[in-house]
Amino acid sequence: MEGFLNQLPIGLSIGAVLLLIALGLTFTFGQMGVINMAHGEFIMAGAYTAFLLQDWAGRSAVLVALPVAFVVAGLMGLLLERAAIRHFYGRPLDTLLLTWGVSLVLQQLARDLFGAPNVQVLSPTWLQGAIGPMPYNRLFILVLAVGSVVAIWLYMSRSAQGRRMQAVMQNRQLAATSGINTGRVDQRTFFIGSGLAGIAGVALTLIGPVGPTLGTYYIVDAFLVVVAGGLGQLRGAVIAAAALGLLNSYAEFWTNASLAKVIVFAVIVAFLQFRPQGLFVLRSRALT
């Protein structure tokens, strides 16, 4: 029974990890429709940022790295958008291949810079320990995920920039005719989306490997959350992440890890049969 109850917080913490890795994608994939296969490598960039900052920040590197990784990954995303992706808007298949190529290049770059073996990122001493089945570092990730969602929500609904972003998302042409510089908005969206991947990367150093292939372990799950939640829907992503986390947790508890993956995929496929648009649908008057 205790094991069964433990799975509840475990499920939520798996959900928090899923949410954190998917948040950035709700921007770049959800809002701009860019299938960015290099998103996982932006996560990796965030993790390596924490590794590099360790030299002078010591065990607190994880905290210091959060804002730095946001900027580092954000700038990488911005560069990718400006240099390549913007030439491929409206051509999803080409974008997919392009960003997949970029992801391979970035993996190799990491391998050349940091070596093929995983590197060590020490977690802060104050994150060692647990309340019941919930380790402090999992709690930290949960708080970070919730904090990021609140920050994004405030930004999107309260700031002028955020509202312009929503306008472009809902109707690009109308936004453009209203005088919004859609190119500028695209850049900003991509910067934030990629930056969030960087934050996720820092958090993942607490629980997972830090190596050149880190991104590949999370990219599929990130897309699953966004697709199941509904494109561009923050609350959709939150609910989908929590639901998938719990489903994963209990499916694995009752069966095993391999079968749990199958069950999660099967449930998502079945769900998308009924709701191809995901949990929530963006209602707009755009003629798409």
Place this chain on the structure above:
Amino acid sequence: MVLATALAACGGDPATTEGTASGGGGDTIKVGLLHSLSGTMAISEVTVRDAELLAIEEINKAGGVLGKQLEPVVEDGASDWPTFAEKATKLIAQDKVATVFGGWTSASRKAMLPVFEQRKALLWYPVQYEGLESSPYIFYTGATTNQQIIPGLDYLKEQGKKKLFLVGSDYVFPRTANKIIKAYAAANGMEILGEEYTPLGHTEYSTLTNKVVQAKPDAVFNTLNGDSNVAFFKQLKSAGVTAESMPVLSVSVAEEEVTGIGVDNIVGHPVAWNYYQTTETPANAKFVEAFKAKYGAAKVTSDPMEAGYNAVYLWAEAVKKAGSVEVEAVKKAAGGIALERPEGLVTIDGETQHMYKTARIGIIQPDGLIKEVWNSGEPIKPDPYLKTYPWAGGLAS
């Protein structure tokens, strides 16, 4: 095995004559190095390639083999099993190498096996594996189960650990290893409380950790491979599991992996291998020094690296004895060759083409190195089919 015999039986067709690669035509002897230099296995395999390159360099400096310099041809298996088969074919047919040193996962070896048997070429495989195999065209320089897993179990039994939980990656090595472990447990009055597999590359271990903690085993036998070990040990540590409360014996975690896992997370846990960087032999002092001189003082040496390093020397010795790089001659000459290697005396068993190796259990130290706490005293005769263990009857079929 049925497939293997069938393939071996059809010798003499044109494809195979081409395969008896002489590789010694010119002033150099070409040898192939085939490891994953990219993908999820690169973390481990790159270091084995480095060790093999070091051995080649040393042999060349000492005058080469049969008066010729060795010329390495390096290929990338890309952590993808069909690629291993394809690159092996390329090395044999196109580069006409005299032998190939390569592979890590059992899946990559199984993919390459038919290629080497069909083309009658030689593969030296440097990693501990699940046994139950003995290809006439493969030399196994890593441990088979009776030189690693069974000594590991003997050690746990000696420590009074009676209840075990088995955790492994979902592929051939852990599944076969666990079959052996269960047979051993049944014969030795040990209890298996749980058996769990996770996909390769899996990184979410909170549920598994919960299951292990709830089951309250005396020890965990860990056959996870690759990056999963990092996630597993990090998450086990944060769940409050320590080496004192529940030791986790690993058979795929060596010095190389400890840094990535974080010494904090794995300190005090036991591992089972045949070699550690700290193993005290004259040959090891030289090996560690040469490796650090070539690749940097921060580098560590580990069991598979040493097995790869040995493979090159053992092959070179067999070639010298045979007076030729011709595959059948080398195979015939190899049996009985004994060399003092970093892990101690290594002897090639001509019958199984496995090595006599000393089993060693070590404990991970705060400095990231591994200290030996137990060894088998003498090199153990390889027994890939566990024929000499009565409780293992039926496993080989």
